[in-house]
Amino acid sequence: MTGKFETHEHDVLIIGAGGAGLRAAVEALNQGASVGVVCKSLLGKAHTVMAEGGIAAAMGNVDAADNWKTHFRDTMRGGKLLNNWRMAQLHAQEAPNAVRELEQWGALFDRTESGDIMQRAFGGHTFKRLCHVGDRTGLEIIRTLQDRGVHLGIDVYMECTVTRLLLDGGRIAGAFGYWREQGRFVVFKAKSVVIATGGVGKAWKITSNSWEYTGDGMALAYEAGAELMDLEFVQFHPTGMVWPPGVQGILVTEAVRGEGGILRNKLGERFMEKYDPKKLELSTRDVVARSIYTEVREGRGTEHGGAYLDISHKPAEYVKRKLPGMYHQFKELADVDITKQPMEVGPTCHYSMGGIRVDADTAESTIPGLFAAGEAAAGLHGANRLGGNSLSDLLVFGRRAGLAAAAHAKKTPAPVIDPKQVEDAEQEMLAPFSHTGGPSPYEIHRELQDTLQSLVGIFRNEEDLKRALAEIQRFKEHAANVSVEGSRLFNPGWHLARDLKSMLTIAEAVTRCALERKESRGAHSRIDFPEYDAAWAKKNNIIVWDGAGMALRQRPVPEMPEELKQILAEDK
Amino acid sequence: MAEAVLAVYRGDRESGKPVEYKVPLAPGMVVLDALHYIQGHLAPDLAVRWNCKAGRCGSCSAEVNGRPRLTCKTRMDSLPLDSPVTISPLRAFPVIKDLVTDVSWNYEVNRKIPAFTPRPGVQWKMLQEDVDRPQEFRKCIECFLCQNVCHVLRDHGKHAEYGGPRFFVRVAGLEMHPLDGLSRTKLLKEQLGLGLCNITKCCTEVCPESIHITDNAIIPLKERIVDQYYDPLFWIVRKIRKPGESTRT
Numbered sequence: 001m002t003g004k005f006e007t008h009e010h011d012v013l014i015i016g017a018g019g020a021g022l023r024a025a026v027e028a029l030n031q032g033a034s035v036g037v038v039c040k041s042l043l044g045k046a047h048t049v050m051a052e053g054g055i056a057a058a059m060g061n062v063d064a065a066d067n068w069k070t071h072f073r074d075t076m077r078g079g080k081l082l083n084n085w086r087m088a089q090l091h092a093q094e095a096p097n098a099v100r101e102l103e104q105w106g107a108l109f110d111r112t113e114s115g116d117i118m119q120r121a122f123g124g125h126t127f128k129r130l131c132h133v134g135d136r137t138g139l140e141i142i143r144t145l146q147d148r149g150v151h152l153g154i155d156v157y158m159e160c161t162v163t164r165l166l167l168d169g170g171r172i173a174g175a176f177g178y179w180r181e182q183g184r185f186v187v188f189k190a191k192s193v194v195i196a197t198g199g200v201g202k203a204w205k206i207t208s209n210s211w212e213y214t215g216d217g218m219a220l221a222y223e224a225g226a227e228l229m230d231l232e233f234v235q236f237h238p239t240g241m242v243w244p245p246g247v248q249g250i251l252v253t254e255a256v257r258g259e260g261g262i263l264r265n266k267l268g269e270r271f272m273e274k275y276d277p278k279k280l281e282l283s284t285r286d287v288v289a290r291s292i293y294t295e296v297r298e299g300r301g302t303e304h305g306g307a308y309l310d311i312s313h314k315p316a317e318y319v320k321r322k323l324p325g326m327y328h329q330f331k332e333l334a335d336v337d338i339t340k341q342p343m344e345v346g347p348t349c350h351y352s353m354g355g356i357r358v359d360a361d362t363a364e365s366t367i368p369g370l371f372a373a374g375e376a377a378a379g380l381h382g383a384n385r386l387g388g389n390s391l392s393d394l395l396v397f398g399r400r401a402g403l404a405a406a407a408h409a410k411k412t413p414a415p416v417i418d419p420k421q422v423e424d425a426e427q428e429m430l431a432p433f434s435h436t437g438g439p440s441p442y443e444i445h446r447e448l449q450d451t452l453q454s455l456v457g458i459f460r461n462e463e464d465l466k467r468a469l470a471e472i473q474r475f476k477e478h479a480a481n482v483s484v485e486g487s488r489l490f491n492p493g494w495h496l497a498r499d500l501k502s503m504l505t506i507a508e509a510v511t512r513c514a515l516e517r518k519e520s521r522g523a524h525s526r527i528d529f530p531e532y533d534a535a536w537a538k539k540n541n542i543i544v545w546d547g548a549g550m551a552l553r554q555r556p557v558p559e560m561p562e563e564l565k566q567i568l569a570e571d572k
Numbered sequence: 573m574a575e576a577v578l579a580v581y582r583g584d585r586e587s588g589k590p591v592e593y594k595v596p597l598a599p600g601m602v603v604l605d606a607l608h609y610i611q612g613h614l615a616p617d618l619a620v621r622w623n624c625k626a627g628r629c630g631s632c633s634a635e636v637n638g639r640p641r642l643t644c645k646t647r648m649d650s651l652p653l654d655s656p657v658t659i660s661p662l663r664a665f666p667v668i669k670d671l672v673t674d675v676s677w678n679y680e681v682n683r684k685i686p687a688f689t690p691r692p693g694v695q696w697k698m699l700q701e702d703v704d705r706p707q708e709f710r711k712c713i714e715c716f717l718c719q720n721v722c723h724v725l726r727d728h729g730k731h732a733e734y735g736g737p738r739f740f741v742r743v744a745g746l747e748m749h750p751l752d753g754l755s756r757t758k759l760l761k762e763q764l765g766l767g768l769c770n771i772t773k774c775c776t777e778v779c780p781e782s783i784h785i786t787d788n789a790i791i792p793l794k795e796r797i798v799d800q801y802y803d804p805l806f807w808i809v810r811k812i813r814k815p816g817e818s819t820r821t
Contacts, residue, residue, distance in 0.1 A: 042621070043679065044714055045629045103696060106688030106749065108703045108710060115697035133707065139628065140710060151687040158676075181668055210623040244600020250626045329626060332645055333600065442612040486617030489584060490669040493616030 005187045005422065010036040010155070011409035012402070013175060013190035015162050015217060018046030019138070019391060020374025021196030022145035023398025024405065028194075029152040031406035036188060037149070038157045038177060040212050044146050047198055047210055048394065051138030052253035052325060054120060054130030055395075056388035057095035061116040063127035068092040069567045070126050075389060076568055078124040078284050079353075079382020080522045081537060082230065085560040086360035087380040091389070091396050098395035099131050107144040109133055121258045124284040124386040135253050135325040141391060160186065162216070163498055164425040165193065165224040165370070166417055172224075172369035173415035176425040180495060183488025185426055191412045192405035194363075195221055195372040196398065199352035200510070201234075203503040204457075205449035207349040208240055208251040214499040215506030217376040221356045222505060226365040228543040229378040229555075231354035231506065232513035232524045235385055236458050238288035240348025242306035247333045249348040252309065252326060254387040256343070257281040259322050261311040263292070264342070265300040271307070286384040286523045289347040293458050296346065306346030312339055347458060351390065353381040353523065354513070357542065363401035369408055369415075373401040383522025432497045438483035441496040444475050448500075448507060451475075456511055461528045465515040472508050479504060512552050513541040576648055578606055579656040580618065584669045591615075592656055603643040603651075603659065604632050607671075619670040627780060630715030634671050635660045640717040640778045662720040675716055681735050684763055688746055691753030702750040709745035709789055711781040712738065718775035718785060724768050735764030737775035737785050744789035747796070761797050766790070 012028040014021045017039035028035045039046065058071040071092035076083050099117065103109065109131050110118040119128045133140040149156075162177040166187075174189040197217030201209030222228050239252040257263075263281050265271050275291040276283035283291075292307045302308055311319055316339035320327050323338070330336040330343055356365050356372035358379060363371045374394045381389065432438075455468035479501060484494045519533035520526050539554040560568070574597045579590035593614050595606045604622055611618045622632040625644045632643040637651065637658055651657050665673035718737035724730050735743075743756050743764070760766040775785045783789070800806050 041623055041631065042675070045623045045631050047624070049629045049713070050624050050626065100696070104690065106746070106752075108698075108707050108749065111698055111700040111703060113700075115699050118700075133710075136628070136711065139713065143710065147682075147687055150683055158679075181672075210625065210629070212623065245598050246600040246602055246605045247626075325628065332627070333602070333647070440612075440616060442616060446612070484616070490619040490672050491617045492611055492619060 005185050007187045007189060008036055008157070009189040010034045011190065012036070012192045012194065012405045013038065013188050014194045014196060015175065016046070016196035016198060016374070016376070017043055017156065018196060018198055018374060019048040019141055019145060019394030020398040020401070021194065022142065022149050023395050024194045024196060024373055024402035025149050025154050026145060026152060027399045027402025028406040029149070029154060031403065033406040033409055036155045036157060036190070038160045038162055038175070038188065040159065040161050040180070042158050043156050044142055046142060047213060048138045048142045048391075050208065050251060051141070051391050052135040052251065053122060053255035053258060054132030054137045054388050055095070055099060055141065055391035056122070056125060056129050056386065057099045057131055057392055058092060058127070058129060059096045059099065059117060059119065059131065061112055062119040066127035066129055071095070071129065072564070073568055073570070074125050075380070075386060076382070078384055078386040080384060081382065082521065082540065082557060083382030084360050084379035084558060085564055086558070087397070089564060090360060090400070091380055091392060094396045095392040098392060098399065102141060102144050102395070105144050105148045107140050109140070120255065121282060122254055122387045123257065123279070123282045123288065125388065130258065130388040132255065134321070135255050135323050137391065157186070161495065161498065162220065163429060164421070165220050166421050167224060168415035168418065170368065171415065172367060173417055176422055178429060181490055183491065183494070185429070187417060187422060189415065189417055191409035191415060192369050192371065194401045194405050195356060195370070195376050196374045196401070197376045199355070199375040200503060200506045201349045201352070203448055203452050203507050204349035205453035206240065206249040208237055208249055209349065214503045216499065216502045217372065218355055219502035219505040221365060221367070221370060221372065222509070222543065222545055224367055224370065225545060226367045226370060227357040228509055229354055229357040229540050230513065231352070231510045231543060232517050232541065233353035233383050233522055234349065234510060235285055235351040235353060235523050236289040236347040237350035238285055238292055238347055239309055239345035241334065241344070242346040243304040243344050244334060250329070250333070251348065251350070252343060252345050253323070254285070256309060256311055256323060256326060259311065260314055261309050262313070263288070264308045264310065265295045266302050267300055269300070271295050271300070284384055285387060289458060290525060292345070293347055302344050304344055306344045308342035309345045310342035312341060351375060351385055353383065353385055354378045354510070361400065362404035363397050364404055364408070369412065371401040371405050373397040383524060429498065432482050432484040432494060435481055435483035438481040439478045441482050441484070441493055441500050444478050444482065445496060445500055445503070448472070448475055448503060452507055456514060459525050459527050460514055461526060462515065465511055468511045469508070469515065472504060472511060476504050508550060509543045512550065513543065516541055516552055576606065576653045577656040578610065579658045580607070580610065580670070581660040582618070582670055583667065585667060588667065590658060590660070597648055601648045603636055603641070603646040603648065603657070606648060607643060607659070619668070619672040621672055628713060630713030633662055633715045633717050633720070635662065640720050642715055642717070642780050645780060662716065664720045664722070664726045677731055678714070678716060678719060678738065681739050681764070682742070684759065685739065685743055685746070686754055686756060686759070688749060688752055689754040690751050694751050696751070698750050705788070706745045706748045708783055709741045709748070711783055712741050713781060714738065715780060717778045717780065721774045721778045723772065723774065730765065730768060733765045734768050735766070737790065739764060740766060740769070740793060741783060741785055741789045744793055747793065757796050757800050760793055761801065766793060766797060769794075
């Protein structure tokens with residue numbers, strides 16, 4: 001049966017070629033595994049290129065007092081203690097070495113005067129901790145990993161979308177997908193699968209995310225029976241561009257604030273003095289995003305509904321050297337010279353803290369042989385992610401996922417592909433061509449984006465969330481009848497029809513979790529429950545397919561060992 | 573509301589032609605926004621590559637009124653709108669469909685370039701002034717506009733014997749890395765055909781990252797080849813040295 005399709009076999013199949021996927025691939029190759037990487041875009045274009053500000057690692061190159069304990073504490077406090085403590089510990093301990101490894105593979109970070117890797121300040125980090133390359137750190141990381149992988153003999157299946165995970169009994173057997181170019185179907189047989197597909201930000205209207213961020217990996221894992229966790233925590237980056245409308249949502253790196261940028265409202269007030277007088281602009285992202293949003297809501301926003309972010313008090317040459325991308329971005333897209341004028345900024349959907357629930361040490365999900373790393377996985381960031389922690393997350397847990405996936409493949413016999421699963425996957429993909437007169441996938445996507453933007457945004461309440469849930473239900477019914485024009489040859493409308501399914505699944509999960517969590521914590525703000533709730537501090541929300549529908553339950557937050565509790569209690 | 577007309581190339585490997593679409597204009601709109609409007613309202617199967625929409629990933633390259641551009645950084649208000657704006661795929665690569673071309677050749681060239689190889693026993697210390705130069709080359713977002721506009725590829729189709737500006741920039745980044753210990757001069761001369769470049773600077777003109785491709789990457793690399801292969805003094809040095817030993821200068 002599978003003979004009908006082009007089939008590829010690997011020890012380890014990695015879905016997603018951003019930082020996490022490529023770091024996993026490099027590690028699995030180091031272990032001698034045969035590795036395939038599937039990605040929806042061309043290699044080297046993943047969202048990691050958009051990570052601008054830097055990578056957090058307690059190297060102590062600029063502030064000698066920095067160490068993993070402080071990084072651990074900052075991460076746990078930033079995540080409002082909902083983080084998996086073991087992940088936060090491993091992350092803080094292993095990040096410096098992960099950065100050194102990159103350097104040894106050819107990455108060129110900015111330098112201190114003594115020739116070490118330069119580090120800059122960022123929101124929520126006690127010390128100057130972010131290793132960076134101007135404001136294009138993500139590009140440096142992805143290019144370094146890409147070249148490393150290519151030279152180790154990685155097989156890359158570019159512009160290929162996975163639409164279903166295949167199971168052999170309870171364990172992973174591979175994946176089914178299609179080539180975006182010709183629309184031909186393809187079967188991957190693998191002993192281990194690593195999901196590194198990123199987040200779901202494209203389900204919101206104002207977003208920094210590209211078309212790829214449709215929650216595919218999370219939805220695939222959920223459909224295969226894995227547990228998802230804490231999806232209500234969606235990070236709104238405080239500073240996206242707000243004007244002109246064509247550029248709405250495009251990221252303005254936190255490095256602008258890290259380098260001394262000041263936020264003001266239309267009255268000229270430095271409003272962060274009200275919300276976090278100690279850390280001001282370098283407060284955590286959830287606090288800054290809510291502060292800007294509050295200023296706008298109370299009538300003190302800028303002309304186009306944002307806040308002013310000003311770096312023009314710094315020397316023009318310094319701004320151009322430290323933030324060259326931002327300088328050009330504003331000049332070309334908004335006619336603003338940031339060395340002379342303030343930028344107009346506002347919150348933009350940016351990152352999913354929630355995702356697939358994984359074991360801290362191995363990155364394995366609840367399905368044997370299925371691993372997840374990076375934004376697709378949950379746990380490290382808790383209720384709110386600190387800037388710079390995503391790039392270190394990719395490297396630390398990408399490496400661990402690759403290591404464990406290769407080890408799993410070594411001890412596992414070859415799986416058997418079930419022809420029935422492949423057939424179902426094929427039928428699902430062909431269905432939209434047989435519908436006529438159905439809704440357009442673009443139309444449903446626009447409606448979904450509007451709904452999440454207005455009802456599942458920065459501030460939430462029960463009424464809105466219930467309405468959102470009803471809307472999502474309606475969109476799901478429409479999506480089932482979606483029709484597609486044209487042929488299977490590179491057909492974006494058809495591609496969106498499938499991506500829409502993932503977005504709707506994860507949008508529903510986010511909304512259900514948000515409705516359930518009756519408190520405000522980190523990125524999740526309930527107007528009807530504005531306070532912390534001690535009981536909710538001890539629970540993670542879990543989403544799982546129960547055979548009939550989407551079920552929500554809770555798991556206790558793992559208890560932290562005594563020595564980490566002590567670290568957490570210390571001040572600096 | 574003001575409108576613009578876009579004449580977008582529609583077709584596949586076999587045949588194709590420009591098709592006109594009317595698009596409403598909005599302030600600050602870029603060509604990629606107009607293409608998305610067409611996809612969302614007029615032609616759902618219009619094939620376009622894009623990712624970041626912020627000039628950082630290099631996916632949305634096309635020819636706008638005949639000029640190679642990133643469509644996400646080309647403002648509609650920078651174009652004359654009294655006649656249709658033509659949008660066509662990169663010419664140096666085969667069309668797959670509409671604006672999407674087959675750029676896989678570039679990935680094959682990349683595989684030929686030996687990776688960063690640190691000198692043995694190296695201390696991992698570098699000064700900013702020493703990394704400034706290779707950092708310029710590492711800004712490359714692989715939009716392939718320089719490849720598209722290079723006449724060696726575009727007009728003469730010498731893909732088999734030539735690497736193109738993108739990969740000269742990439743090699744320059746490695747060669748000028750302060751801690752790299754490998755020489756790629758032979759590769760540049762014999763496999764990547766650097767000699768075919770006759771310095772017309774077209775690549776530098778279209779680079780959205782403003783990399784000085786010709787002056788800072790290609791010319792210094794050409795000088796290395798001249799030093800190593802055509803300078804009599806270096807020729808003698810090479811004869812004396814053991815084969816395989818680095819002749820890095």
